[in-house]
Amino acid sequence: MFIKDAFLKKETTLSFEIFPPKNLDNIFNTIQELKKFNPDFISITYGAGGSSKDRTVEIASTIKNNYGIEALAHLTCAASTKEEIEEIINKLKQSKIENILALRGDIPEGFIQGKEYPYRYAKDLIWKLKEDANLCIAAAAYPEGHNECKNLDNGVRYLKEKVDEGADLLITQLFFDNNNFFEFKEKLYQYNIKVPVVTGIMPAVNKALIEKIQKLSGFVLPDKVKSFMSKYEYNEDDLKKAGIEYASYQMEELLKNKVEGIHLYTMNKHDIVKNILDNVSFK
Template sequence: MLALRGDRPQNDTCISEEAQYEYARDLIAHIRNFGGFSIGAACYPEVHIEAGDSLSDLRSLKAKVKSGADFLITQLFLDNNFFYDFKEKLDLIEVNIPVSAGIMPVINKKQIERITGLCGASIPAKFKRILDKYENNPEALKEAGIAYATEQIIDLLSSGVDGIHLYTMNKPEVARKIIGQISNIRSYLGNNIKYA
């Protein structure tokens, strides 16, 4: 079960005074009391937009793990170096649960600009050039976005990532295409790859 707090409403007046779970860690602890579930939580390689700084974000993440999270799935990132740096920080704070990398194949420029704006993820210059070049050619942008995500995944798999979580935005054909493209590489790396 993936336990998320979710985005806060734009208008805080609609939040009930009886809301039980101000933070995801509270929901995780509640679910843990029932038993019988493997509980996942979100994490943010580029720092949660509400955290303010990396140290505060890591403290919050550590609290989720102490509350009972069994695995983590990252927010999307478009530069694998953020993921690798994040994993090093997790080692330093002794968070030793599996972390699946959240990869979003970008197939729409406006959509990715909106999503990265909401979650605080950055768009690297390399990918910005792709967006700018193909923004008026939807099919070319889709193919370029799939190729970029596939390259990210190949790099992550080669580095021993615990799992991959594809944010496909209800486009299953995108997931099928990516999985098809990495199937041969997967056979070289072994079949112990997990898809969250």
Template sequence: MKLSDLFIKGKTLVSFEIFPPKQSVTLESIFKTTEGLQTLNPDFTSITYGAGGSASDRTIETADKIKNTYGVEALAHLTCINSHKDDIDLMLNQLQAHNIENILAMRGDYPINKNNNKGTENTYQYAKDLIAHIKSNHDFCIAAAAYPEGHPECPDLNTDLFHLKEKVNSGTDFLITQMFFDNAILYDFLDRIKQVNITIPVSAGIMPLLNTKQVGRIKGLCGATIPKPLQNIIEKYEHSPLDFEKAGIEYACSQITDLVANQVDGIHLYTMNKLEQSKTIIQQTNLR
């Protein structure tokens, strides 16, 4: 099923993001986590894609397991940076052969410690180009990433909104936001996209802070604002890991409860492959 058909029903969708393990780790580890998450009856599960197309076979295998073994719709991530156009089409054809109907199309990041100067003639340089290609040549429902606080590489919010509009006009069916920790930021973002006539569904990306290491990574990854209430939690429990995790879960739950009350289109939980913590969040928010 194409996920765009689910959004039409008008309820708040619930979805998870997982990532396949490193090549040195067996896929059985993620399958155990995946099986546990699917018992929570999500509307779909997204599977990340290796930088520059690395480990793409693991994305396919995991998506296949979710869709064809557990019967849950799979949203396969696909990035285009540093990937040859022919490799992109090969990946798309393989996904289609496994009955995967939904793609999250992104530019992606360059692989670490690899030559990033492969040339641009046979690659898609931006997500909008990848989206346009998929829409014109394949039959997928296409999701794209949105940044409520603006993409880190964009000089200002208006420029970011311009590029988001380009992605939508290229054929995006719905959006999934980057993580945010202040719901007011999302509500402001939703108002801004309406002003430029972006009317497709938006699923709100929620990442629970479970340990102090995440804080630095998140700031480096997307520059998400840490509001005062969350900063207080970080400072209060930075030397107490169990209390930090509990407080982080409670904070994520409070975000979700407010978002659902305000009738957002979807809640997309960045699980970090944490099964028990994800279960707790879903149960405490009565999402399932």
């Protein structure tokens, strides 16, 4: 099933993101627990190279074919050759994976973009996927801009290019200020972007991880979140409790405003997901 069809049936979709761990047994236990929440899909992050790519395909296949949950496989392109991209696409198709999150990916240090690497941007990969395969394509959105593009209007114009090339839905970078997302959504309307937008939420239960991602991507970290992360930096239980409480508040407000989807970045912690969903009136 194409993920885009889920938005025709539900007011707000629920989905999760997981990443390939070194021990695959652990992730399959996590998937079994996440299945209890009836997600509309689970996305699997994509490693920079080697066996990590194969693990992404394997996990996506297991989610789809063993657990009966739609899988959204991440696929990066900037440092990949045409042959490498085609190989991954064929593996996904063989595993009956119909949904892909098309990403540029990080540029390796010292990398030189040559003609053997034809996919410089996510929009180029989207074009390739739409040309070669019958797939549902998701693309990344940045409600508060990105370190590489702080001008939000420029960012939305680039996003429009992804949609024009064939992106069927958008999934946002994590954010902690819902008002910034609501303003971003209004801007999408101004640019005539009408595909479903899924809001990415990550509970702030790991200070080092949140600060690392913030440094890389440039999302806004509100004073309230900074405050409780600093206050409970050395108290794991209290930080977890505060992070779950804040994520629950975010989700409740988003649900009241009838967002099209909520995508929880789980960090492979199904217990945190359960605690959050116990707090919110998700239907």
